[in-house]
Amino acid sequence: MLDIAIVGAGPAGLSAGINAKIRNKNIKVFGNPFNTSYAYKAERIDNYLGMYGISGQDLIKSFVEHANKMELEIHQGRVLEIYDMSGTYTLNVDNEFFETKTVILANGVTMDKSLEGEAKFLGKGVSYCATCDGPLYRGKTVALIGDSPIAEEDVNYLSEVCEKVYYIPTYKDINKVNDQVEILKDKPTAIVGDEIVESLKLKDKDLDVSGVFIIKESVPTTRLLQGLEIENNTIKVNRFMETNLKGVYAAGDCTGKPFQVSKSVGEGTTAGLQAVKYLDSNK
């Protein structure tokens, strides 16, 4: 059982992690590769106090180096869902399960733009996890919509089990996709069917498919944890970064503007220390 599970390995998540680590808690940080963070792509950052004129890449590297020096455990993977187990929480991380006493959500800005039919067919042909549900589509035709190169691993996996795989990337530079995958530069508009998924409508054509996989860099917060209070599309927190759920904290871009590294780092510190306080008073 973890003391603290941190969702997100950006500035907020790492800051929460190092602060809780100093207090000797058993922590795991779950996140995407570091080079996928927004800050990493910034050419120059002038407003993180103490590091004038640093590149986003160097700033993130210094953060990761700090975390490594403190032996913060970082687990690369996508948190697909968090279950409230009344008193504790269970995380589904790429279909591996982790139990924890507290959760710090530091999952950044996660836009929740659903596709028409997406909610209706969830579990009836729509899936957010290729490695979990891929085997159900053995020998069938599926489509995968991906918003970042992270989805390529999923599409390549599907190409090994499915008869035919269409890949609709919504980002620019494709990294590495198997030859048998058909890449379509098109815009998904709706998922249609009767009881189960029958086709994916794109702007220019329709695809007859049995399954539609939607792989986003992060699962939208609204879908991550049932019962979490959201306000103006961000997680509602108080000045101690407490959410409405006991033992659940949030920090960084997911709590709202301004979207600045120092704001995220500061909130991460507060969230980490508040989680420690909660753990110590509930021993």
Added chain:
Amino acid sequence: MLDIAIVGAGPAGLSAGINAKIRNKNIKVFGNPFNTSYAYKAERIDNYLGMYGISGQDLIKSFVEHANKMELEIHQGRVLEIYDMSGTYTLNVDNEFFETKTVILANGVTMDKSLEGEAKFLGKGVSYCATCDGPLYRGKTVALIGDSPIAEEDVNYLSEVCEKVYYIPTYKDINKVNDQVEILKDKPTAIVGDEIVESLKLKDKDLDVSGVFIIKESVPTTRLLQGLEIENNTIKVNRFMETNLKGVYAAGDCTGKPFQVSKSVGEGTTAGLQAVKYLDSNK
């Protein structure tokens, strides 16, 4: 007329300053010498993300260097009072006056422990400003209570105009006090008199004086700005670091726990950007 007056040159104040500076605002930061900040005295700071294991001194130096590179204007001095001029504010900084459109309070933890009789005799023998009120005590006997070496300049000034000056330092290492000043290592307990101050009671003896000067490193927030809402001894702010007064923001230790550098820096960023937003929408 300044766009933004920042009270305090610690991590929160400097962070607010650099963020507003990037947006081309006319800013002045008012504060004590850098080596008086709490963080400066820390032997080692492990939780400011990106700078593992740095000394407090080096961390503060890197903050000041950052501010200097961005040509942030820092004015050394104590902000004695802030006047609400309905729409703008006027700062009394060691009896020099500055007008400003907005104020960011980043004045750290300022304990407001009043001495018995202090409030009663304010203006009737009790003063918070030696250079302002010193001349009123020409040829008389006064006492000065100081909580840091900052007060020594005041006590030396008084020794030039007053007949006799007692100095009661409440800190350890005295830096430089004129020979004619009588230093007493004692604890002040009360200011007494009838209509005006007649004596200062110490734990071990009483002093017959006409004036008592109380010089603190920072003026307690509760005394700084009339009408500012305080909650649990800290300035009440919302998630955008707005106080109850229009155009007045707060950041850092003065808004409450945790007292951590990264929390202060993050809040400074938010306060700075929020002040800019306010200025831009009230042009």
